Amino acid sequence: MKAFVLKEPGIAGWADVAEPILTPYGAILKPVAVAPCSSDVHTVFGGGSRKAPNLVLGHECVARVLEAGEYVKDFSQGEIVAVPAITPDWRARGIQEHNFKHASAPFSGHQLGRSQPGVFAETFLIPDADTTLAKIPSEVSIKQALMCVDVVTTGFTGAENGNIKFGDTVVVMGIGPIGLMAVAGAAMKGAARILAVGSRPVCVDRAYELGATEVISYKDGDVVEQVMKRTGGLGADCVIVCGGGDEVFAQAVDMVRYGVGTVSNINYFGGTGNLPFPKFSGGRGMAGKTIRTELAEGGRVRIERLLEMVRFKRIRPEILVTHELKGFAKIEEALCLMRDKPEDLIKVMVTIE
Numbered sequence: 048m049k050a051f052v053l054k055e056p057g058i059a060g061w062a063d064v065a066e067p068i069l070t071p072y073g074a075i076l077k078p079v080a081v082a083p084c085s086s087d088v089h090t091v092f093g094g095g096s097r098k099a100p101n102l103v104l105g106h107e108c109v110a111r112v113l114e115a116g117e118y119v120k121d122f123s124q125g126e127i128v129a130v131p132a133i134t135p136d137w138r139a140r141g142i143q144e145h146n147f148k149h150a151s152a153p154f155s156g157h158q159l160g161r162s163q164p165g166v167f168a169e170t171f172l173i174p175d176a177d178t179t180l181a182k183i184p185s186e187v188s189i190k191q192a193l194m195c196v197d198v199v200t201t202g203f204t205g206a207e208n209g210n211i212k213f214g215d216t217v218v219v220m221g222i223g224p225i226g227l228m229a230v231a232g233a234a235m236k237g238a239a240r241i242l243a244v245g246s247r248p249v250c251v252d253r254a255y256e257l258g259a260t261e262v263i264s265y266k267d268g269d270v271v272e273q274v275m276k277r278t279g280g281l282g283a284d285c286v287i288v289c290g291g292g293d294e295v296f297a298q299a300v301d302m303v304r305y306g307v308g309t310v311s312n313i314n315y316f317g318g319t320g321n322l323p324f325p326k327f328s329g330g331r332g333m334a335g336k337t338i339r340t341e342l343a344e345g346g347r348v349r350i351e352r353l354l355e356m357v358r359f360k361r362i363r364p365e366i367l368v369t370h371e372l373k374g375f376a377k378i379e380e381a382l383c384l385m386r387d388k389p390e391d392l393i394k395v396m397v398t399i400e
């Protein structure tokens with residue numbers, strides 16, 4: 048069958064790959080709609096860990112069940128489901144220690160398009176259907192469901208780990224799709240003031256729409272100084288890091304409050320080496336600032352809960368989709384759009400069926 052694969056570091060393309068083989072608890076699925084994401088761009092162009100030859104890319108997908116294994120209870124042939132980007136191995140020992148994302152190895156929860164063939168293929172396997180696939184309520188569109196499988200859950204993870212309380216001041220660094228959902232999440236967690244850091248007009252518009260009270264641009268000078276000035280020198284209760292290079296980590300520590308502040312990182316820092324930790328604003332190791340680093344929450348229940356939020360109109364993730372392409376062959380063009388980030392792009396989806 049045809050699939051869009053990582054051929055070698057820096058080169059992605061089409062290849063003929065083996066069809067997946069059904070497992071007793073698994074399901075074979077056919078993509079209905081997919082979205083490439085910045086992580087796919089990192090996998091192809093950003094180096095990272097060694098991958099299997101001709102690894103099938105992609106982890107954001109709404110799909111139709113073609114075939115369900117003999118022990119699958121809740122899903123049947125023909126059903127359209129949301130496929131979480133993060134698919135923990137629920138049978139791994141570490142799950143009983145609540146270590147969902149790294150249960151059997153670092154990043155074992157991130158399997159699709161990484162340690163197991165991804166969704167940019169004519170068909171793909173989910174090895175444990177009942178614990179992984181999410182039912183889509185009839186009121187929720189395919190576009191909305193597609194945004195929940197990675198973008199919403201990742202952005203919300205950033206807000207959840209930020210220890211946000213009613214009345215807090217929150218800074219969101221980076222307002223691509225993930226950062227925009229972190230803005231929405233922070234607003235729902237009770238932030239009074241949300242300072243979003245970014246400059247592309249399309250993203251700035253959406254940031255205000257989703258709950259930002261102010262937008263700060265790198266173009267207007269040092270971001271830390273701007274935040275400190277606007278907060279009377281105190282800094283923010285929470286800084287959610289959603290984008291940027293290595294320098295943003297130190298900036299986040301600089302601008303979070305002593306004693307009570309939390310830096311919640313969901314940004315991908317490519318390459319190896321160290322991230323700089325500012326000694327002074329870090330209180331020379333005694334500032335009482337909390338730093339959380341997390342991969343997105345995944346699995347069936349998580350995504351079904353987010354789909355409930357769409358169903359009852361708490362969130363409108365569809366406003367992130369600025370580009371829509373049609374046809375399996377358009378996956379390549381869509382990935383290039385995510386890499387090149389034209390001025391008017393937030394998120395692209397490809398409808399296949």
Ligand SMILES: [Zn+2]
Pocket residue numbers: 083084085086087106107132197198
């Ligand atoms: Zn993604």
